[in-house]
Each structure stands twice: as structure tokens, then as C-alpha cells.
Amino acid sequence: MVSERGLQVLRAIVQDYVDTREPVGSKAIVERHAFGVSAATIRNDMALLEDEELIAAPHTSSGRIPTDKGYRVFVDHLAELRPLSPAQRAAIASFLEGPGDLDDVLVRTVRALTQLTGQVAIVQYPSFARATVTHVELVQLGGGRMLVIVVTDTGRVSQRLTFVGEEFDDADLARIRAELGTVLVGRPVREGLQRIADRLDAPAAQTPAPAHERATDEIVRAVAEELEEFRQDKLVMAGSANLARREADFRGSIYPLLEAIEEQVTLLRLMGEMVADEQGLSASIGRENDAFGLGEASVVASDYDGTGSLARVGVLGPTRMDYPTNLAAVRAVARYLTRMLEQDDSSR
Amino acid sequence: MVSERGLQVLRAIVQDYVDTREPVGSKAIVERHAFGVSAATIRNDMALLEDEELIAAPHTSSGRIPTDKGYRVFVDHLAELRPLSPAQRAAIASFLEGPGDLDDVLVRTVRALTQLTGQVAIVQYPSFARATVTHVELVQLGGGRMLVIVVTDTGRVSQRLTFVGEEFDDADLARIRAELGTVLVGRPVREGLQRIADRLDAPAAQTPAPAHERATDEIVRAVAEELEEFRQDKLVMAGSANLARREADFRGSIYPLLEAIEEQVTLLRLMGEMVADEQGLSASIGRENDAFGLGEASVVASDYDGTGSLARVGVLGPTRMDYPTNLAAVRAVARYLTRMLEQDDSSR
DNA sequence: ATTGGCACTCCAGTCATGCGAGTGCCAGAC
DNA sequence: GTCTGGCACTCGCATGACTGGAGTGCCAAT
Numbered sequence: 001m002v003s004e005r006g007l008q009v010l011r012a013i014v015q016d017y018v019d020t021r022e023p024v025g026s027k028a029i030v031e032r033h034a035f036g037v038s039a040a041t042i043r044n045d046m047a048l049l050e051d052e053e054l055i056a057a058p059h060t061s062s063g064r065i066p067t068d069k070g071y072r073v074f075v076d077h078l079a080e081l082r083p084l085s086p087a088q089r090a091a092i093a094s095f096l097e098g099p100g101d102l103d104d105v106l107v108r109t110v111r112a113l114t115q116l117t118g119q120v121a122i123v124q125y126p127s128f129a130r131a132t133v134t135h136v137e138l139v140q141l142g143g144g145r146m147l148v149i150v151v152t153d154t155g156r157v158s159q160r161l162t163f164v165g166e167e168f169d170d171a172d173l174a175r176i177r178a179e180l181g182t183v184l185v186g187r188p189v190r191e192g193l194q195r196i197a198d199r200l201d202a203p204a205a206q207t208p209a210p211a212h213e214r215a216t217d218e219i220v221r222a223v224a225e226e227l228e229e230f231r232q233d234k235l236v237m238a239g240s241a242n243l244a245r246r247e248a249d250f251r252g253s254i255y256p257l258l259e260a261i262e263e264q265v266t267l268l269r270l271m272g273e274m275v276a277d278e279q280g281l282s283a284s285i286g287r288e289n290d291a292f293g294l295g296e297a298s299v300v301a302s303d304y305d306g307t308g309s310l311a312r313v314g315v316l317g318p319t320r321m322d323y324p325t326n327l328a329a330v331r332a333v334a335r336y337l338t339r340m341l342e343q344d345d346s347s348r
Numbered sequence: 349m350v351s352e353r354g355l356q357v358l359r360a361i362v363q364d365y366v367d368t369r370e371p372v373g374s375k376a377i378v379e380r381h382a383f384g385v386s387a388a389t390i391r392n393d394m395a396l397l398e399d400e401e402l403i404a405a406p407h408t409s410s411g412r413i414p415t416d417k418g419y420r421v422f423v424d425h426l427a428e429l430r431p432l433s434p435a436q437r438a439a440i441a442s443f444l445e446g447p448g449d450l451d452d453v454l455v456r457t458v459r460a461l462t463q464l465t466g467q468v469a470i471v472q473y474p475s476f477a478r479a480t481v482t483h484v485e486l487v488q489l490g491g492g493r494m495l496v497i498v499v500t501d502t503g504r505v506s507q508r509l510t511f512v513g514e515e516f517d518d519a520d521l522a523r524i525r526a527e528l529g530t531v532l533v534g535r536p537v538r539e540g541l542q543r544i545a546d547r548l549d550a551p552a553a554q555t556p557a558p559a560h561e562r563a564t565d566e567i568v569r570a571v572a573e574e575l576e577e578f579r580q581d582k583l584v585m586a587g588s589a590n591l592a593r594r595e596a597d598f599r600g601s602i603y604p605l606l607e608a609i610e611e612q613v614t615l616l617r618l619m620g621e622m623v624a625d626e627q628g629l630s631a632s633i634g635r636e637n638d639a640f641g642l643g644e645a646s647v648v649a650s651d652y653d654g655t656g657s658l659a660r661v662g663v664l665g666p667t668r669m670d671y672p673t674n675l676a677a678v679r680a681v682a683r684y685l686t687r688m689l690e691q692d693d694s695s696r
Numbered sequence: 697a698t699t700g701g702c703a704c705t706c707c708a709g710t711c712a713t714g715c716g717a718g719t720g721c722c723a724g725a726c
Numbered sequence: 727g728t729c730t731g732g733c734a735c736t737c738g739c740a741t742g743a744c745t746g747g748a749g750t751g752c753c754a755a756t
Contacts, residue, residue, distance in 0.1 A: 023718090025717070025718050025719080026718075026719080027717085027718075037729070037730085038729070038730050038731075039718095039730095039731095040720095040721095040729075040730055040731070040732090041728085041729055041730070043718090043719070043720075043721095044720095044728095044729085046719090047719090047720080057718090057719085058738095059736090059737060059738060060718095060719080060736055060737060060738095061717075061718050061719045061720085061735080061736050061737055061738085062717080062718065062719085062737075062738075063717085063718070063719095099510075099511070101508065101509040101510075102509075134489065134490075135487070135489055135490075135495075137487045137495070139483070139485045139487075139497065141482065141483055141499060142482075142483075147483075147485070147497065147499070147505060149487065149495065149497070149507070151489060151495065155509070157495060157507055157509055159497070159505055159507050160449065161449040161450075161503070161505055162447075162449075163447070238610070239610075240588070240606055240610060241603055241606035241607040241609075241610055243606070244592070244601055244602045244603040244606050245601075245603055247601065253592055253593075253595065254592045255589055255592040255593055258588055258589035258591070258592055258606075259589040261589075262586070262587075262588060262589055371749095373748070373749050373750085374749075374750080375748085375749075385697095385698070385699090386698070386699055386700080387699095387749095388698075388699055388700070388701090388751095389697080389698055389699070391749090391750070391751075392697090392698085392751095394750090395750095395751080405749090405750085407705090407706060407707065408704095408705055408706060408707095408749095408750075409704080409705045409706055409707085409748080409749050409750045409751085410705095410706075410707075410748080410749065410750085411748085411749070411750095
């Protein structure tokens with residue numbers, strides 16, 4: 001129905017509208033883009049685009065703006081990723097270079113991305129559900145306090161302070177540590193959690209602990225909590241102030257957006273449900289996010305490889321965002337991040 | 349200059365303005381507050397208040413709104429803290445009750461406070477500058493990775509993963525651990541940091557390490573980084589979405605506020621510079637925060653006792669906020685928090 | 697010191713008007 | 727069949743005039 005040139009007109013409308021934030025008319029298009037046809041011709045194409053609901057006019061006889069469906073077509077068929085400038089590549093490198101554990105790297109990643117795009121940047125932690133436990137460590141702090149540490153192969157370290165109320169001698173401590181080790185080490189987090197739960201349900205029977213029964217239970221409980229925390233995915237975010245940078249970006253209030261950012265869980269679900277193309281890129285546009293209360297926003301994301309388990313890095317912004325730039329940015333950052341983590345992994 | 353009744357008029361204006369968000373006129377005052385005098389009399393008082401720059405008229409012949417100076421007088425002399433309802437006290441208790449380490453408690457505190465006030469809630473970590481180190485622990489993870497853990501008496505645990513590139517046998521590890529222990533344990537963080545710095549400046553000479561020289565340096569460096577992190581104060585915040593709840597709360601953009609929240613360091617400085625009264629309460633109002641770029645906002649805070657070292661808990665909101673309620677809320681939460689931490693401390 | 701009265705100011709809303717951008721459509725050209 | 731120039735038409739938006747009402751400031755009287 002819509003001609004090839006019609007699609008080019010759609011592209012022009014999206015580009016100009018994102019640029020100027022004003023409805024774009026037929027005359028503006030022939031001026032800014034060398035179509036080689038007159039404004040009247042463009043108008044005919046625009047009428048078709050409007051029939052297809054790819055663009056809409058805010059008021060009769062005003063310029064047109066893309067609909068969410070229009071943005072979708074633009075992203076799927078028309079957007080050519082805008083390659084990053086050398087300066088931008090250098091910026092990513094300088095942000096991400098340097099030592100640091102997983103937390104550090106992800107924080108720097110999210111900062112780089114927000115700086116690059118001017119949007120809210122989001123990085124998912126590599127999924128811990130598939131991660132396996134590599135270490136369980138117990139450190140006695142005195143005064144009946146015990147520090148319980150769990151480490152996974154994805155590089156994440158979790159520590160928890162718990163009050164056990166008694167002192168252990170080294171032998172007992174070593175025994176409990178060993179017991180936890182055989183139950184957990186080398187197993188996926190999910191499975192470990194299951195085994196721990198079994199242990200808690202059938203108390204004492206399995207472990208003929210001479211003493212310290214209550215205290216041991218307390219330690220096991222702490223480990224279980226840490227594993228549970230691993231199981232839940234996690235986000236790092238930055239740049240939420242960018243939502244308020246331009247008044248007109250969001251028609252309504254930015255309240256739901258800020259709330260989603262603070263809640264995290266909404267964004268986690270949203271990021272999880274997005275469907276990536278063969279390049280690992282994905283976008284969720286405007287009303288497509290209505291179910292999450294984010295009907296005025298878009299998310300653009302790219303998969304990255306966090307030591308074997310897939311996760312996403314993305315940006316959140318107004319529906320009327322610069323998709324080519326943002327797509328290119330998330331892809332570049334995701335690739336860089338994947339490389340960082342691989343390299344880090346090989347040094348283990 | 350300003351009569352006693354004049355001050356009551358100021359109080360009425362502040363209350364009504366916070367309530368209605370509209371300039372309040374002389375007639376509205378006699379209607380809502382039983383002053384027993386006529387509107388004309390109130391007008392005379394208002395003229396005096398205006399001379400003192402405690403109130404101002406947005407336009408000639410419109411109602412008056414309090415100036416920042418007016419809010420200041422209100423807070424210092426006129427505000428009676430609005431006692432919390434039993435339901436609110438119960439809410440605080442239910443939020444804060446339950447086990448958990450310092451991080452948990454502070455997170456729950458900040459949630460309770462934002463829920464109570466509908467503002468952005470801020471909790472300072474107990475100052476670590478004066479905290480003393482109680483434990484240093486090294487855990488070998490294999491593959492040349494080492495987990496370095498530092499614990500202070502304020503209950504804070506910091507862990508850092510570093511790559512040392514070689515394996516230690518138990519004896520060497522114990523030796524290094526003991527060395528770090530004698531240098532750091534029982535000393536304030538600041539002093540420990542100094543001694544560590546000395547150690548790094550005069551390498552090898554002091555420690556006749558048979559091998560592992562580089563690796564040991566790496567460990568010491570990690571410890572230094574952790575101590576440095578302790579030295580910096582830290583905030584927990586919640587409720588930033590509340591800034592966007594009411595459109596008209598902030599005349600300009602909320603961008604600088606969101607930025608300050610993300611930066612943290614600005615808010616840390618601001619919270620640090622506030623001067624508390626004999627009850628431990630403090631407020632910084634409107635333009636008083638100009639230096640921090642927060643001229644349209646107010647902060648209300650209360651000191652609390654975090655195991656011997658003072659810190660603050662507060663809320664951030666529009667200058668036109670409900671001071672009596674917020675003051676009462678931060679005080680109640682601060683007291684509850686102090687009690688929680690004392691109790692926790694005694695159980696060590 | 698307080699009050700009622702009164703003139704005055706200024707905001708906010710309403711309506712009429714003109715302008716300009718942009719469309720839709722048609723008849724004619726290629 | 728596709729494209730084009732032309733033209734009437736529609737709205738949105740800015741402007742300006744007008745009005746009602748809320749609120750003030752001041753003054754003379756109590």
C-alpha cells in the first residue's frame with residue numbers, strides 16, 4: 001500500500017520530528033530532504049501514511065507526527081544505526097578501562113551509557129539464576145556475630161552479617177563450612193537454594209551437630225537469604241535526572257517513570273520481556289509499554305554476554321527519542337562490556 | 349516591630365498557603381482562623397509583615413505568600429511539631445522491626461520516612477571517619493583471586509574482590525592477615541588509612557616477605573581502597589519520584605534536584621553544614637540552599653546516634669512543605685533508629 | 697488600636713479578530 | 727498513471743479589548 005518513497009517520507013518525518021519536536025509539514029520535508037518531488041506529492045504520500053496509522057495530525061491542518069506504530073516501522077525497517085564517533089568510542093573506553101570487580105564495571109558502564117545518550121541508562125546484572133556457587137565462607141567476628149559470604153562464578157560476591165549468639169571453635173566452624181561447601185559449591189544457585197530449603201525443613205536429623213544447633217540454623221538461613229537475592233535479577237541505573245531535562249518530553253507527569261526507576265522490578269520485567277533481533281538489539285516503544293505504566297516512554301536495549309549468561313543493557317527515554325543513536329550506543333556499550341567481562345574471566 | 353498577633357497572622361498564612369497552595373488574603377484569614385478582629389486589622393498586620401519581608405505579594409493586590417525568611421521565622425519560633433498519630437508510630441515500628449544488618453536497617457528507615465512524609469527521604473550513614481576497624485579478613489577464591497574484607501565497629505562490612513595472580517599457602521596468608529590486623533584493628537579508619545599509606549610508600553623494606561611481594565602490595569592496595577570508601581560518608585535515599593508528584597511544587601525544573609539526588613555529594617555537604625538546635629533538629633530553607641543549586645527546596649533533618657557517631661536523617665521537599673509534620677516525622681524516625689542501633693549494639 | 701467604607705489595581709477568563717501554516721482536492725501536464 | 731501547481735479551507739495561536747472579582751491601601755470615624 002505504502003510506496004517505497006512513502007517509507008522514506010516516514011523516515012524523514014521521524015527524523016525531523018525528533019530533531020525539532022514540532023509537527024512536520026509537507027513543505028518542511030521537501031526543503032530539508034532532497035526528494036526531487038513537490039510538496040503536493042509528499043502530501044499524497046502522507047495521506048497514505050495516515051491511512052496506515054503510521055503518522056497522525058495533532059489538529060486538522062497541522063503537520064504530522066509519527067504514531068507509535070510509525071516509530072515501530074522506523075525502528076524495524078528504516079533506522080540505520082548512526083555509527084559512534086571516535087570521540088564517543090574513546091569515551092566508552094575511558095569509562096570502562098581500569099580494574100574493578102563486577103559491581104564497579106557495571107556502574108561505570110551505566111555511567112558511560114547515560115553520558116553517551118543523555119537518557120536514563122539501565123544495565124541488568126548477568127542472570128544469577130544460572131550462576132553456580134564457587135565459594136562459601138564463614139568469618140567469625142566476635143560477640144556472636146558471623147559474616148557469611150557467598151561467591152558465584154559470575155564474579156558476584158554477597159556478604160551478610162548475622163547474629164548467631166555464640167562462639168564456634170575452629171573445628172566446628174570448619175565442619176559447618178565444609179558441609180555448606182559440599183551442599184552448594186559447583187551447583188547452580190537455584191539448585192543450591194532448593195537443597196538448603198530441604199535442609200531447613202528437615203532440621204537436625206541430617207546434621208548430627210553436637211551443639212550449635214540453633215546457631216547453625218541461623219547461618220544456613222543467612223546463606224539461603226543470600227542465594228534468594230542472587231536468584232532475583234538486579235539492575236544498575238543512572239541518569240534519572242535526564243527525564244526532567246526537557247519539559248516537553250513527556251506530556252503527562254514523569255512520576256510513573258521515576259517510580260518505575262525506584263521500584264526496579266517493573267523495569268526488570270519490561271527488559272526481560274523484550275524480544276531481541278538477530279543482532280541482539282531490541283526496542284519497546286510507547287504504548288507497547290502501557291502494561292507497565294510507561295506508555296509515554298521507550299526502551300532500547302542490547303543483549304550482552306555476561307560470562308555465559310545473557311543479560312541486557314539499555315536506555316529509557318521519551319517515545320520521541322533518537323533511535324538510531326541510542327541503538328548504536330547500546331550496541332557499542334554491550335559489545336565493549338562483553339569483551340571486558342570475557343577478558344576478566346580469562347584472567348581467573 | 350511585629351506584634352504578637354502579627355506573628356500569629358504569619359503562622360496562619362504559612363499554614364493556609366501550605367494547605368491551599370494559593371496566596372492567602374486578609375479575608376480568608378479571618379474566615380479560617382478565629383482572630384476576633386476584622387479583615388482590615390489583619391491587613392494592617394500584613395503590611396507590617398511585608399515591611400519585615402516575612403511575606404510578599406506575587407502581584408499588587410493579590411493575597412500574600414510567605415518568603416523564605418517567613419518560613420524561617422515560622423520554623424524557628426512558630427511551628428509546633430504535629431505529634432504523629434498512633435497509626436504512624438505503628439507504621440514506623442512495622443517498617444523498622446525485624447533483624448538485619450546496618451544496610452538493611454537504613455534502607456527500611458528511609459522507606460518508612462518517605463512513606464510517612466511523602467517527600468524524598470535521606471539517611472546518612474553513621475560517620476565512618478570516627479569508626480574503628482575491628483576485623484580484616486582475607487579469603488582466597490582460587491585462580492589468583494582474593495576477597496578482602498574489612499569490618500568496622502559501626503557494623504559496616506566492606507568486601508572487595510581483587511586479582512593477585514598467585515596462590516598463597518595457609519601460613520603466608522595467616523602471616524599477612526596478622527600483619528594487617530596489627531596495623532589496623534582497633535584503630536580509627538582515618539589513622540589506619542594513614543598507616544597503610546606509609547606502608548605503600550616504603551615498600552618491601554618493612555615486610556621481609558619471602559615471596560608474594562607484588563601480591564601483598566595488591567592486597568594492601570585493596571584494603572586502602574576500602575578504608576578510603578569508609579572515610580567518605582554515604583547516603584541512602586528513597587522517594588525521589590515524589591518530587592514529580594505535584595506539578596506546581598517547583599516553579600523551575602526538578603532537574604537540579606534529581607541531579608543532586610543522583611550525585612549524593614551535594615546533599616552530603618548540605619546535610620553536613622546544617623546547624624541543629626538543642627533537640628537535634630535542623631532545617632535549611634529555600635534560598636538558603638542556593639549555594640547547592642537547590643534554591644527552591646528545603647531540607648528538614650534530625651540528628652540520630654549511630655553507635656556513638658552522630659549522623660542525620662532528613663527529608664527533602666519543596667520550600668512550601670508541611671514543616672510541623674516533617675519535623676515531627678524526622679524526629680520520631682531518628683529516635684526510633686537510635687534505639688534500634690543501640691539495642692543492636694548491646695547484643696554484640 | 698480598631699473598624700467600615702471606598703477607590704484602586706491587577707489577574708484571569710472570555711470573546712472577536714487576523715494571520716499563517718498546512719492540508720485536501722482538482723484539473724492539467726508529463 | 728504519476729506528478730504538479732493552484733486554490734479554497736481549516737485550525738491553532740497570538741493579540742487586544744473588555745469584564746468581573748478578589749484583594750489591597752488608605753482614611754475618617756469610633
